[in-house]
Amino acid sequence: MSKNKYLIVLAGMVMQLSIGSIYAYSKWIEPLSKELNWDAHDTKTGFSLAICFLGLTAAFMGKFAQKIGPKKAGLIAAAFLSIGLLGSALSVKIGSLYLFYLTFGVLQGIGLGFGYIVPVYTVVKWFPDRPGFASGIIIMSFALGSLLTSFLIGPLCASMGLSGAFGVLGIAYGICMLGSALYLANPTSITNQHLHEDLTAKQIITDKRFIALWLLLFLNVCGGIAIISKAAILGEEVVGMSTAQATMFVAIIGLFNGIGRLFWSSISDKIGCWTTFMIFIGINAVCFALIPTFSTNQISFQTLTFIIIAGYGAGFATMPSFVKDIFGADKYGPVLGYILTAWSAAAFAGPLLLGLTADISIFYLFAVLLLIALLVGLWLKTLLLKPVTS
Template structure:
């Protein structure tokens, strides 16, 4: 069946919207803690595991995903994510947090990994002239998935209970992902649009200094943003005294800016280059993280700074695919991108862990320092790229 490239984009967006619900995880923490008496810190481990297995799957199964094609890989994503959420419903029903880790964290995480890379790999091939914008639109949808989920989770819990909410989302997202997977396909001329590439083995990839620099850039940029996302609702209530309804809106707007940041900065990268784009949004976030402790007494200022930070956080993911492609070439792009996403896995544990080191708002200075280190890494990468010419 002949595919329309714009419907391919739509199919990719639907899959990303479905898996993006993971970013609304902070909406689950309090209900799980209250209903099952699970410690909030232990509950967050489910989120960290899901993101960890997302990155690991992208790294070690990315090559398989490209080999079997978008439809089969999309179906794998559908099965694992659906089983993960249905299994989470059962784990919650029996009150077993370790089973919850396996289902919500591991099984769903594998589904997230396949579901994340497949649309990105596929859509970029349909739009070789605008790789930044193409990947930005798709990855924006992942962020907007949290916006949708933040409004669904609360009402579902109220009407169906925790177990019913997980099961309903599992079935709903499963249907959406199934329809998406059945339409996704590579362009017929995918080989013809391939660019010159660097032919590297996996060992050569992970020892390549350019890869190491990219990995560090993503890791350092993700740490602060994912720390905020992991407990956004709680931060809003504890730092500036938001009500439950205001915290829900806070989480939703975070999802919106996460998405808009991805679209805006990825489109900018097509014009000014990926390296320059990275340096700009990282530099902006250095300032924003440093300002948060001074403006934490104002709800409006705290929210504005947070939204800017999250936009820059999302920008890293949206700009990364075209950055990797420009350095390593399209033939190795998928494999290298997968390995680079393990930085996301690492940051999913490190970021929330660092945020939990102190209850003082001054902990945000630490994330500003990490981003200063990221700027130094970026300068190092610039030198590596110049020498490679």
């Protein structure tokens, strides 16, 4: 049966919207603390594990996912994510933090990994002339998932308890991902086509261009993911938001995460990926440096945060076409998978750095990291100007 490429996009968006629920994590912190007396630092490990296994799955299972096709890989994503959230419900019910790490972190993380790479790999193949836009609109949905979930967590916890909230979301997102997986497919012209020679892991990780791209993503992600991991708490403690205001803050963060992904990826199709990266990294460096000065003003703090998150999301949306431009369409899949391990590393590094001190001056450190990213970008530019040897 012939597939409609726009329905393929819709299916990919539904899957990304479902797995994007992980970015509403900060809304789980307070109910977990109130009901189970779990410290925010302890529960944050569950979030870091989920993102870590997302990246590891993307790196080491990307080739497998492409081999079995988007439908089967999507079904695996749905199963792991649903089991992970249902397991989280059980862990909360019996009060086991380590079971929470296993289910919310590891199992859900594997589902997130499959659910992240499958739509991106698939949809980009349907839009070879606009890879930046295609990856941007899909990855935008991941960010918008946090917007939806941030509004659901509170009412669900209030109506059916914390365990019930995890269970309902596990079932609901599992059903959505199931429907998405059953429609996803590669274009007929390339189904089962495998004419290129795969790069080995050693060839990928020793390529200086890969190292530069990995560092760019890692340094860009650290600050953004640190904010996302404690967004609600930052809003309440830094600028004195109420619980309702903090919920809206988290939701709007999800919105700007999505807007940034679509906007900057579309820009990259026009001015190129390298230039795009340098612009949003430079803007974010300035915003991080300004936050300590304007942290007492709620509007200024939120505005700077939203700009940062837009640039944070831009890195994910622009990276697929950046990799494709450098390594070619036939090799970008495995290379992108390994680059996403930078996300895994940043999932631990970013929140860890933010937790070094409660002082808002820690944001200067993230500004410095982005200045280093600009230097890495300049290094990458020199590498791209050199002829590539086989």
